Amino acid sequence: MSESSDELKGPDLEKGMEIGALADGGMVLGHAFGQAILVARCGDEFFGIEAKCTHYGGPLEQGLMVDCTIRCPWHHARFDLRTGEAMAAPALRDATCWKIEKRESRIFVTGKIERKRVRRPKSSPKNVLIVGAGAAGGAAAEMLRRQGYEGAITLIGADEFLPYDRPNLSKDYLAGKAQEESIPLWPPDFYHEQKIEALTKTRVAAIDPGNGRITLSDGRSLGYDSLLLATGAEPIRLSIPGADLPHVCYLRTLADSRRIIEKARRAKRAIIIGSSFIGLEVAASLRERKLEVTVLGKHEHPLENVLGHELSGLIRETHESRGVEFHLGRTPATIRDREVQLDNGTVLEGDLVVVGIGVRPNTELAERAGLATDDGVLVNEYLETSARGIFAAGDIARWPDRRAGRIRVEHWVVAQWQGQAAARNILGAREPFVLPPFFWSNHFDLEIGYVGHGGRDDRAIVSGELRARDGSVFFRKGGKTTAVVSVGHDVENLEAELAFERGEEFDPISGEQ
Ligand SMILES: Cc1cc2nc3c(=O)[nH]c(=O)nc-3n(C[C@H](O)[C@H](O)[C@H](O)COP(=O)(O)OP(=O)(O)OC[C@H]3O[C@@H](n4cnc5c(N)ncnc54)[C@H](O)[C@@H]3O)c2cc1C
Ligand code: FES
16 A cells, blocks of 8 residues: 555557557556546456546555456455446445447547446345444445335434544544545435435434334334344443543544544643554554654553564554654553553653543444344344344444354454445345455554454464565464465455455465465
8 A cells, every 4th residue: 555646657548559468357557538547358358447446546456356346455445347336345436437449459448438227126125224324334325225225224323423434533534634524435415315314313222123113212213124233333441540531532433533633733742542553543643743642552562462573563663763652561540631640650741642442342232132142243144133134234243254253353344345245135135245354554654454364373474574565464373374464565465355255275475375
């Protein structure tokens, strides 16, 4: 992952290019009509598609072509080369497709293709209620309409805002590098146009699976034919003296991120409690805002249990080289107005405290409704819960991953992919969820992509030069690769994802793929 430039590169495709210059499965970045266009060859067919990913503009020519689809190197969105459809999140807008004409030995881009999608779902429930308007819930609502579902959709969210780009809340938005206009996943009129009834600041208080009804916190009751539970997770709160002081913040919602930004404007020194992904991303973003930043973590090596020793060291070095201070192997004992006292008596000065010590899945609704739960809502491969007509997706769902067994993860794209898959299954697709987990995390110029699901005691093998932002760590157990974490090696990460998805082994180090 690196900057994607706006400069037009490669052949002028209005003037054409030789067919022989593009082998089967090959891609060429060129331009026509002032736009960057990727031309891809799939057998004897040629496709033209806008060259930048519709998520954050990732360079699709650096991605992976699989059959007649292209996967983005940055956060693994997938596009259908024939139609431009954003088949898998985090891209939510289709890519523009371009007409290609063959004339003798050359191909030419001759204009845009305008397409209208017409789909009919296999089955249509009378109505669908979606509880939770976050990553999974929003993606599900959009996918229901995309599949041609014409029944009523109600998207119910406790948050005051409609679905937004949560990962950005600790990254560019918090750092002051992304404007708030870029944060909503869809414009407000999208819901009206798509006839999605979107309720904000509305909490579902109870579900009655026997009668197919839910109760809202204001006492209203709604019936459902199909229900998707996508209630996400809540930050774990600190319970030490001073934890409720006004300068102590948590980060889950847009309102939380705004609050931190507001306080950061007046603060000089921030103390981040928790050295996991959120804590470290907040540390990086607040450094970008020129605050002095100290990270306090209970483990000696930040993120070592997830990313291994080498990457843990590199992440720490990267933060330290930008001025972040660490106090590791310590926990906070007391928070006061302008300081935090640690368990060993050390006192750290700070006028802003951000706590990132993990999250807890919001499973109470499911538990009270009698659904099967076990550190998450248990779902089968179709994302169905133990109650008929109720599906679950995202941070709350514990599903049977084909390689790792029953797992629950807290990853943005997994939540969106599951929301999309659940929507198709609500409409009768009977499509097992087989995508391997993937997440990304940014720390200044260090951008990490993680695919698979490793365990704490897996062996970590480094390939390439992590420090040069050009390598991967392979996690291995029982002769198999469980996860691959890449820094710069985006295609390798996509190849690992493809192998995991297909149930194949992935071991490029020894060559026994
Ligand atoms: C700051 C931050 C940065 C992150 N960065 C990354 C990243 O870089 N990469 C990555 O992979 N993941 C990242 N994540 C994790 C990712 O955002 C989550 O995994 C993802 O949002 C989960 O989606 P979800 O739909 O399950 O839940 P959410 O997106 O949390 O949505 C759940 C929604 O349900 C609502 N809700 C809860 N209970 C009720 C109820 N009873 N009634 C009605 N509504 C209810 C909540 O208000 C919420 O809006 C980040 C998370 C945070 C907080
Ligand atoms: S930029 Fe392509 S998936 Fe994010």
